[in-house]
Amino acid sequence: MTAKPKTSERNDNTPRDIAAALARVRADLGKAAKAVGRAPGDVTLIAVSKTHDATAVETALAAGQRDFGENRVQEAQSKFPALKAAYPNLVLHLIGPLQSNKTKEAVALFDVIHSLDRPKLAEKLAEEMARQNKSVPCFIQVNTGREAQKAGIDPADVAGFTALCRDRLKLPVLGYMCIPPAGEVPAPHFAFLRELAQRHGLKGLSMGMSGDAVDAVRLGATHVRVGTAIFGARPTFAQS
Numbered sequence: 001m002t003a004k005p006k007t008s009e010r011n012d013n014t015p016r017d018i019a020a021a022l023a024r025v026r027a028d029l030g031k032a033a034k035a036v037g038r039a040p041g042d043v044t045l046i047a048v049s050k051t052h053d054a055t056a057v058e059t060a061l062a063a064g065q066r067d068f069g070e071n072r073v074q075e076a077q078s079k080f081p082a083l084k085a086a087y088p089n090l091v092l093h094l095i096g097p098l099q100s101n102k103t104k105e106a107v108a109l110f111d112v113i114h115s116l117d118r119p120k121l122a123e124k125l126a127e128e129m130a131r132q133n134k135s136v137p138c139f140i141q142v143n144t145g146r147e148a149q150k151a152g153i154d155p156a157d158v159a160g161f162t163a164l165c166r167d168r169l170k171l172p173v174l175g176y177m178c179i180p181p182a183g184e185v186p187a188p189h190f191a192f193l194r195e196l197a198q199r200h201g202l203k204g205l206s207m208g209m210s211g212d213a214v215d216a217v218r219l220g221a222t223h224v225r226v227g228t229a230i231f232g233a234r235p236t237f238a239q240s
């Protein structure tokens with residue numbers, strides 16, 4: 001077994017805590033990357049700011065963080081337009097489920113979408129990207145644990161869905177995203193996702209959260225989504 005990462009330490013969301021937590025997470029991920037012969041720069045750290053206010057995001061920006069993740073379109077709309085205007089190189093990632101009737105807003109606001117998970121959404125996104133003349137790179141979310149309540153493409157349908165998105169609809173597909181089942185060892189899910197990406201010639205792997213980002217980097221994550229370890233605990237009703 002490997003040492004437990006320090007990335008699950010709590011903080012109280014003060015500017016000093018956020019900056020220190022960011023430094024700690026970056027150091028842990030950098031070390032994990034180097035340990036498997038990867039360049040730390042090959043891993044994009046997404047600071048998941050859902051439920052935290054714009055002040056917390058600004059603190060992270062001041063500490064050099066540029067990639068942020070939100071799971072709800074409306075919440076992101078209330079926080080990020082002003083921040084994006086002030087920081088043109090801010091990169092905003094949608095990591096939560098996207099309703100088909102919000103694709104217009106999502107394409108307008110987000111720079112990367114991690115939750116492409118059904119044919120209807122793929123068609124809507126292709127339409128909307130064409131209409132707005134904006135290409136938004138996407139990850140296909142895979143339900144690696146085949147959980148009934150969880151979003152994502154069933155592993156058995158990944159080949160067909162990838163062909164639909166990438167080849168037929170010409171969506172800019174970066175790779176795959178997963179959220180392993182709570183209470184299961186995540187590493188096998190990460191390894192499986194990597195195998196899927198290799199099989200389909202895709203490079204992007206969005207996997208790893210506060211508790212398992214180090215494992216994810218060891219297993220090839222190109223994008224890790226870390227909230228709690230950077231911004232502190234969220235109210236329990238907003239955990240997912």
Ligand SMILES: *Cc1c(COP(=O)(O)O)cnc(C)c1O
Nearest residue numbers: 048071095209210225226227228
């Ligand atoms: C909230 C969320 C995260 C961040 O989770 P933490 O455990 O706080 O790091 C990552 N990915 C997704 C899809 C999320 O909804």
